[in-house]
Amino acid sequence: MNFAKRFKSISDPTVSDLLKLTESPGxxxxxxxxxxxxxxxxxxxxxxxxxxxxxxxxTPTQGIKSLRERLAKIYSDKWNSKITPDQILITSGSQQAxxxxxxxxxxxxxxxxxxxxxxxxxxxxxxxxxxxYQSISAEKISGEEKLSGKLIYLxxxxxxxxxxxxxxIQRRNIANAVIAKDLILIEDDPYGELFFSDCPxxxxxxxxxxxxxxxxxxxxxxGPALRLGIAISTPETIQALTRAKTGMDLxxxxxxxxxxxxxxxxxxxxxxxxxxxxxYAGKCGAMLSALKKHMPDSVSWTxxxxxxxxxxxxxxxxxxxxxxxxxxxxxxxxxxxxxxxPTGKLNNCLRLSFASPTxxxxxxxxxxxxxxxxxxx
Numbered sequence: 001m002n003f004a005k006r007f008k009s010i011s012d013p014t015v016s017d018l019l020k021l022t023e024s025p026g027x028x029x030x031x032x033x034x035x036x037x038x039x040x041x042x043x044x045x046x047x048x049x050x051x052x053x054x055x056x057x058x059t060p061t062q063g064i065k066s067l068r069e070r071l072a073k074i075y076s077d078k079w080n081s082k083i084t085p086d087q088i089l090i091t092s093g094s095q096q097a098x099x100x101x102x103x104x105x106x107x108x109x110x111x112x113x114x115x116x117x118x119x120x121x122x123x124x125x126x127x128x129x130x131x132x133y134q135s136i137s138a139e140k141i142s143g144e145e146k147l148s149g150k151l152i153y154l155x156x157x158x159x160x161x162x163x164x165x166x167x168x169i170q171r172r173n174i175a176n177a178v179i180a181k182d183l184i185l186i187e188d189d190p191y192g193e194l195f196f197s198d199c200p201x202x203x204x205x206x207x208x209x210x211x212x213x214x215x216x217x218x219x220x221x222x223g224p225a226l227r228l229g230i231a232i233s234t235p236e237t238i239q240a241l242t243r244a245k246t247g248m249d250l251x252x253x254x255x256x257x258x259x260x261x262x263x264x265x266x267x268x269x270x271x272x273x274x275x276x277x278x279x280y281a282g283k284c285g286a287m288l289s290a291l292k293k294h295m296p297d298s299v300s301w302t303x304x305x306x307x308x309x310x311x312x313x314x315x316x317x318x319x320x321x322x323x324x325x326x327x328x329x330x331x332x333x334x335x336x337x338x339x340x341x342p343t344g345k346l347n348n349c350l351r352l353s354f355a356s357p358t359x360x361x362x363x364x365x366x367x368x369x370x371x372x373x374x375x376x377x
Contacts, residue, residue: 063090111149158307
């Protein structure tokens with residue numbers, strides 16, 4: 001087939017090939033970023049489905065008005081700031097929102113700032129539009145930063161892959177920097193509701209509303225099968241993204257929007273959020289304990305306060321791409337660190353997800369990885 005040239009930049013099978021291997025029987029997988037089946041609201045959805053007034057027609061491209069009104073009320077209350085329905089776009093997962101933003105804003109050769117550790121599937125969305133990447137550190141951006149470019153992409157809370165959260169001071173510095181150079185900030189926040197104790201700081205979008213496109217998703221709290229993303233920005237930006245979405249899928253599934261809207265007003269929904277925060281806090285604590293117990297002193301890791309991920313740094317001489325293959329033969333899996341770098345480096349790092357394995361599997365799998373690492377030292 002005569003594929004378009006852009007296909008080469010989006011067709012790398014590395015990640016899909018790696019993750020396919022983790023589906024093999026007997027593998028304890030710390031690789032996937034999927035939520036645990038035990039943390040999804042099956043009972044809540046089964047209760048709501050018979051009560052759903054089903055409409056099988058097309059919906060407005062921007063999203064069902066009642067759902068956008070509901071979300072506008074939720075975010076207005078949560079952020080203590082007026083958010084209107086015309087500032088909200090419903091997408092088919094936040095991944096679609098990333099592609100829409102790239103389609104609307106990125107010209108070939110535009111400079112896009114990303115952290116050297118970033119959500120790799122965002123890069124897949126951007127790559128088709130041929131940007132030039134420049135690495136930045138959210139922790140080092142100052143209010144006087146001279147960021148000359150087009151767009152910045154950041155995951156603000158419990159970042160994938162590191163689990164780190166951008167502090168309140170850092171958020172103010174980032175907001176000042178993007179306003180000073182009139183840059184577009186994509187603030188990706190799929191994990192913000194999964195905090196273990198304290199709620200994370202208010203979003204950067206509140207500090208630079210004219211420059212920010214805030215993205216979130218229901219995938220980690222209601223279920224990936226719903227494929228609902230939420231974009232919040234200025235009405236002008238939302239209208240531009242809506243026009244681009246018209247040519248992509250016309251509208252997000254109306255049936256799933258109706259279901260999500262009902263879940264949001266269900267009284268037991270808040271109980272569900274409280275439950276899964278405790279659930280993941282327990283999983284994270286179990287993994288941190290296992291790492292402390294089994295790993296050699298030369299290995300370090302992050303200690304997230306929410307989300308699904310822990311980031312590990314190994315001695316330089318250990319290549320985690322090679323270690324990955326060895327780990328599979330021993331019945332454990334993770335994601336090698338180079339995948340999260342726009343430069344393809346960081347060969348001595350890896351990402352672990354504590355979401356899906358059981359507590360017993362976490363201890364067994366971490367012990368297995370630790371033994372492999374020790375044998376490679």
